[in-house]
Every structure is written in structure tokens, then in C-alpha cells.
Amino acid sequence: MEQEHNTKKKKFWWRTIASFTIVLFSMPLGHALMILMEKFMTPGPMHYAAFFMGLAGLLMVIVGVFVKSDTRQTLWGFFGGLLFWxxxxxxxxxxxARRFGVQPEIENGEIVTKPEYLILPASFGMWMMVMTMYIFSTKNGCDFITWIQKKLFRSRRAEIVPQPMTRHTSIVTFMELNMILWAMYLLLMFCYDKNFLGDHHPVTFIVGIGCLIGSLFMFKRQLYLGSWGANIRMAIATVIIFWTPVEILGRMNFFTEIWVEPEHYIPQMVTILVVFIALFVYLWLKASRRKLRREISQYD
Incomplete structure (x- = not known):
């Protein structure tokens, strides 16, 4: 019993930092990829490439359903989800947005919001549709959804959401990534919209500060997750919440967003890419070795 207690209190610093870093670095790399495709590809080939990128992401997530190892399933879901999104x-x-001539938001002669992000809030109803399914139809490990269920259903929670969905780690990771990205984009677009708040509104600052503080608490909880797969999945949520104040500060020109002009910051972007690839290879090899050890132990 004492040993179990100590295990729960143990902090896994390396796993948490590695998981957080690989997810964190995926954010500027994803932005940079889009910018480079926009700048160096004509519209036709660019959108064909984007379509096949999304298809490849979906296939990766499906492949992840059939692989062994929680960590490898998580990685398939994570990278597939990034390409899909x-x-x-x-x-x-x-x-x-381009096809139907949606105009960007321009301030002081500069584009501050691209057309595609201006129409993204129209998807709010679809986001709520998916969230309604999660809230009423599945018992899951998301603290936010669990909190809503406890507040809404109270003593009837076990009756209304008695069991989880069929669990495929790759699909869980894929959905977590896309739902949180979607939610944070909707939140940011609401904050930036001058019909509601505006990027310099006090509430926008509060949202940024709240997300920063929240990400610190999430990081603290992540430290206690000893499984690589669980740690990476927690890192996805932690990083996306952490990235929200980064986006807000970048919007206010508080710092230079090197991923917006990656061709001008090649050494920095290459460094991020190299670290990202190195961590991916490390995690993949780690998962493969654990799988091999389990297979050997089955034959012993």
C-alpha cells in the first residue's frame, strides 16, 4: 500500500517535458507548413496537396487503431490528427473563403485575420452538436466534460452516462486534438471580433491569463502520469490551452511570430524541426522496445 502511494506521488519530469515539447513544437511547424504552401504553391496544386494531406491524416488515425502499444497508437492519432486538421x-x-470572395480583416493596412478564420465561427453549431454527443453519451476521462456531467446530471450521472464508448486510443487522441483545437479557435475568434469584444478588450486579456494559469495546473497534473501514451495525450490538451495566450500576445505584436514568416527564420525553424523529429524517433523507439519486451516475456 505504501509503495502504491509513493508511485502515485512520483513525478515524471522527463516524460512530461518530452511530451510537452513534441506537442508544443508541432504548433509552429503546422503554422509554418501552411504559410510555406501558400507562398510557394499555386492555388490549384496547393488545395489538391491539402486534400491528400487530410486524407493521409485520416488513414494514419485508422492505422493507429490496429497497431499495438498505447504510445504508438497515441502517436498515430496525434500526427494523423494534425494532418487531418x-x-x-x-x-x-x-x-x-477564397472561392466565394470573403475579405480579410485589415487594420492599419495589414491583414490581422485571414478570411478562413473569419468564417470559422459559423461552425459553432457543429462543435456544440459533437459536444452534446460527448456530454450525454459517453463517460470519458476529460475533466472538463466530466465536470459538466457532474453539474448537469448530479446523482443521475451514472444512469445517463453509465459507460464509455468503444475505446481506440488512436481515435481518442484524434478527437481530443481536433475538438480542443476547434474550441480554442472558436474562443479566439469570439474574443477578436469587435462586435463582441476585440483583441485589446480586457476580457480577451483575462481569457489569455486564465488559459496560461490553467495550463500550469494541467502541466502539474501531467507530471504524475507515468505512461508515455497518457502523458502525450495530456500534453495535447496542456499545449493547446497554453498556446492560446501565445496566439493572443502574437496578435498584439508582443513578440515576433517566426512561424508566420518561416523563410526569414530558417535556423530557428530548422532547430524546432530537428528537435521535433528527434523526440518523435525517441518515443517511437521507446514504444517499440516495450512491445518487444512484452512479446519476449510472453514466450518465457
Whole structure:
């Protein structure tokens, strides 16, 4: 019993930092990829490439359902989800915004919000539709959804959401990534919209500060997750919440967003890419070794 107590209190610093870093670095790399495709590809080939990028992401997530190892399933879901979001969400919004002539938001002669992000808030109803399914139909490990269920259903929670959905780690990771990205984009677009608040509104500052503080508490909880797969999945939520104040500060020109002009910051972007690839290889090899050890132990 004492040993179990000590295990729960143990902090996994390396796993948490590695998981946080690989997810964190995916954010500027994803932005940079979109910018480079916009700048160096003509619209036709760019959108075809984006479509196949999204398709490749979906196939990666499906492949992840059939692989062994929680960590490898998580990685398949994570990277597949990134490609899916970039190719079939962001680029599709871009395509239809351009096709129907949606104008960007311009301030002081500079584009502050691209057309695709201006029409993204129209998807709020679809986001709520998916959230309604999660809240009423599944018992899951998301603290936010669990809190809503406890507040809404109270003593009837076990009756209304008695069991989880069929669990495939790759699908869980994929959905977590896309739902949180979607939610944070909707939140930011609401804050930036001058019909509601505006990027310099006090509430926008409070949102940024609140997300920063929240991400610190999430990081603290992540420290106690000893499983690589669980740690990476927690890192996805932690990083996306942490990235929200980064986006707000970048919007206010508080610092230079090197991923917006990656061709001008090649050494920095290459460094981020190299670290990202190195961490990915490390995690993949780590998962493969654990799988091999389990297979050997089965034959012993």
C-alpha cells in the first residue's frame, strides 16, 4: 500500500517535458507548413496537396487503431490528427473563403485575420452538436466534460452516462486534438471580433491569463502520469490551452511570430524541426522496445 502511494506521488519530469515539447513544437511547424504552401504553391496544386494531406491524416488515425502499444497508437492519432486538421479543416475553410470572395480583416493596412478564420465561427453549431454527443453519451476521462456531467446530471450521472464508448486510443487522441483545437479557435475568434469584444478588450486579456494559469495546473497534473501514451495525450490538451495566450500576445505584436514568416527564420525553424523529429524517433523507439519486451516475456 505504501509503495502504491509513493508511485502515485512520483513525478515524471522527463516524460512530461518530452511530451510537452513534441506537442508544443508541432504548433509552429503546422503554422509554418501552411504559410510555406501558400507562398510557394499555386492555388490549384496547393488545395489538391491539402486534400491528400487530410486524407493521409485520416488513414494514419485508422492505422493507429490496429497497431499495438498505447504510445504508438497515441502517436498515430496525434500526427494523423494534425494532418487531418491542417488539410481538411484549415485548408478547406481557406478554399471556400477564397472561392466565394470573403475579405480579410485589415487594420492599419495589414491583414490581422485571414478570411478562413473569419468564417470559422459559423461552425459553432457543429462543435456544440459533437459536444452534446460527448456530454450525454459517453463517460470519458476529460475533466472538463466530466465536470459538466457532474453539474448537469448530479446523482443521475451514472444512469445517463453509465459507460464509455468503444475505446481506440488512436481515435481518442484524434478527437481530443481536433475538438480542443476547434474550441480554442472558436474562443479566439469570439474574443477578436469587435462586435463582441476585440483583441485589446480586457476580457480577451483575462481569457489569455486564465488559459496560461490553467495550463500550469494541467502541466502539474501531467507530471504524475507515468505512461508515455497518457502523458502525450495530456500534453495535447496542456499545449493547446497554453498556446492560446501565445496566439493572443502574437496578435498584439508582443513578440515576433517566426512561424508566420518561416523563410526569414530558417535556423530557428530548422532547430524546432530537428528537435521535433528527434523526440518523435525517441518515443517511437521507446514504444517499440516495450512491445518487444512484452512479446519476449510472453514466450518465457
Amino acid at each position: 491542417t488539410g481538411w479543416v484549415e485548408f478547406l475553410f481557406m478554399y471556400y
